[in-house]
Amino acid sequence: MKIDFIVNGKKVELDTNPTRRLLDVLREDLGLLGIKEGCGEGECGACAVLLDDKLVHSCLVPLANARGKEILTIEGLKNTEAYRIIQDAFLDAGSVQCGFCTPGFVMSTYALLKNNPDPKEEDIKKAISGNLCRCTGYQMIIDAIKLAAKRGEKLWKA
Amino acid sequence: MGELLWYFPETIKELKEIITTSVGVVPHSGGTGLLKGDVRKYKGLVDLGRLHISNIEEKDDFVEIGAMATYGDILRYFKDKNNNALLYKSLLNAASFPLRNRITIGGSVAYFPPWTDVMGPLFALSAQVYLTGEKEGWYSILDYATNRELHKKTVVLKIRYKKDVDTGRSAHYRAKRTQIDHPAFTITLLLYVRDERVHSASFYVVGTKDKFKRLNVLEKQVIGKNVKEIDPESMSLDEVEFYGKVQFSPEYQKTLFITEVKRKLRDILETLK
Ligand SMILES: Cc1cc2nc3c(=O)[nH]c(=O)nc-3n(C[C@H](O)[C@H](O)[C@H](O)COP(=O)(O)OP(=O)(O)OC[C@H]3O[C@@H](n4cnc5c(N)ncnc54)[C@H](O)[C@@H]3O)c2cc1C
Ligand code: FES
Ligand code: FES
Numbered sequence: 504m505k506i507d508f509i510v511n512g513k514k515v516e517l518d519t520n521p522t523r524r525l526l527d528v529l530r531e532d533l534g535l536l537g538i539k540e541g542c543g544e545g546e547c548g549a550c551a552v553l554l555d556d557k558l559v560h561s562c563l564v565p566l567a568n569a570r571g572k573e574i575l576t577i578e579g580l581k582n583t584e585a586y587r588i589i590q591d592a593f594l595d596a597g598s599v600q601c602g603f604c605t606p607g608f609v610m611s612t613y614a615l616l617k618n619n620p621d622p623k624e625e626d627i628k629k630a631i632s633g634n635l636c637r638c639t640g641y642q643m644i645i646d647a648i649k650l651a652a653k654r655g656e657k658l659w660k661a
Numbered sequence: 662m663g664e665l666l667w668y669f670p671e672t673i674k675e676l677k678e679i680i681t682t683s684v685g686v687v688p689h690s691g692g693t694g695l696l697k698g699d700v701r702k703y704k705g706l707v708d709l710g711r712l713h714i715s716n717i718e719e720k721d722d723f724v725e726i727g728a729m730a731t732y733g734d735i736l737r738y739f740k741d742k743n744n745n746a747l748l749y750k751s752l753l754n755a756a757s758f759p760l761r762n763r764i765t766i767g768g769s770v771a772y773f774p775p776w777t778d779v780m781g782p783l784f785a786l787s788a789q790v791y792l793t794g795e796k797e798g799w800y801s802i803l804d805y806a807t808n809r810e811l812h813k814k815t816v817v818l819k820i821r822y823k824k825d826v827d828t829g830r831s832a833h834y835r836a837k838r839t840q841i842d843h844p845a846f847t848i849t850l851l852l853y854v855r856d857e858r859v860h861s862a863s864f865y866v867v868g869t870k871d872k873f874k875r876l877n878v879l880e881k882q883v884i885g886k887n888v889k890e891i892d893p894e895s896m897s898l899d900e901v902e903f904y905g906k907v908q909f910s911p912e913y914q915k916t917l918f919i920t921e922v923k924r925k926l927r928d929i930l931e932t933l934k
Contacts, residue, residue: 568689
């Protein structure tokens with residue numbers, strides 16, 4: 504079945520099995536390897552992308568369901584000011600160890616700050632409730648998000 | 662995985678045609694339940710995403726919620742309007758943020774897993790579901806949850822409950838290990854007080870051996886009583902049994918149930934004294 508959708512601003516049309524997971528299509532067919540598979544069950548958030556501007560787990564989205572929609576992956580965010588601010592904040596707060604979970608956390612951070620430029624700690628915890636990290640213990644990630652909110656104040660509020 | 666047929670109806674008429682005439686074809690809403698199971702057992706999936714049935718509105722005396730409204734949509738709707746709404750309280754901590762952007766109310770009512778956060782509140786609110794397909798019309802949520810016949814070749818299009826039913830005092834408890842855990846069971850309490858007396862109550866536990874149970878014994882002990890005279894500690898409770906789950910043993914769930922149902926009732930009563 505032919506399915507068209509937009510990935511990181513570019514129109515894509517694929518002739519493939521529509522029940523394949525969006526996660527697999529993005530990684531295997533489009534080479535977007537920033538998206539990771541942790542659990543494959545909607546628990547860990549390593550596969551997080553924005554689908555029509557909403558944060559979702561791409562392991563639980565069949566490709567057919569993405570038909571006609573816009574997808575933003577970490578690769579699409581990469582050359583933006585928002586990405587630079589989040590990346591620097593994560594590095595400065597020491598919130599990256601093995602790094603496997605980081606792309607997912609970056610997507611969750613972006614989804615949060617875009618809609619809530621001045622989040623309280625409780626909002627941050629809620630926003631990353633779909634992401635698991637086995638290394639950091641979370642506090643450094645929460646600190647990084649606070650830092651990104653502060654440093655990018657003008658950008659998030661624009 | 663073998664290739665399933667996908668349908669993308671754009672009108673309710675098209676949807677009805679597909680659902681009533683095709684064999685082995687089921688609706689796909691958020692997909693969070695479907696994709697965790699084995700979809701290969703189906704011949705086809707009907708994507709409900711093009712039907713524009715995710716609207717939430719007040720209509721006459723009712724709050725009406727389109728079946729494709731996600732938990733996230735429901736939370737956004739109630740956030741500024743009424744954060745005392747029972748559905749707001751119950752869905753606020755359900756699943757995780759990205760999952761709440763996918764899980765729909767229609768899919769959850771049809772699927773009804775033991776850990777659902779939405780069924781207890783909908784039972785307590787005496788909600789109704791609107792079906793299309795081989796059956797057409799409004800049915801009580803209790804009928805839909807207990808009568809498998811109503812699931813055959815039908816699709817839930819919307820859910821509604823009376824606005825004034827949601828003006829009582831309410832609480833929703835999730836038996837979980839961590840914040841992101843799905844609950845082993847949930848307790849929903851809704852009661853109405855007039856002149857300091859409880860004039861009606863609607864208490865449910867979901868996730869039991871019988872799937873769910875209305876707590877009639879407890880309800881009877883509060884109805885008609887002055888709120889100052891109610892002592893949850895001394896009340897007898899309905900007999901409730903649980904299966905062992907990944908999180909907790911049956912015995913532990915029973916103990917937790919007894920403790921938490923009394924605690925939540927006490928919390929509500931405190932706000933009334
Ligand atoms: C990791 C994880 C954690 C979760 N935690 C929670 C939690 O804490 N609390 C909670 O409440 N839920 C939770 N859920 C969601 C719950 O388990 C179900 O997946 C969800 O309720 C199903 O809704 P859906 O919209 O995704 O339905 P789908 O997966 O699309 O469908 C589920 C079933 O219902 C049928 N169906 C779908 N829509 C309709 C319709 N409109 N009419 C008739 N039949 C229909 C489908 O054919 C299918 O059989 C969690 C899910 C995951 C993956
Ligand atoms: S791989 Fe998708 S949530 Fe874990
Ligand atoms: S840094 Fe290793 S899992 Fe998060």
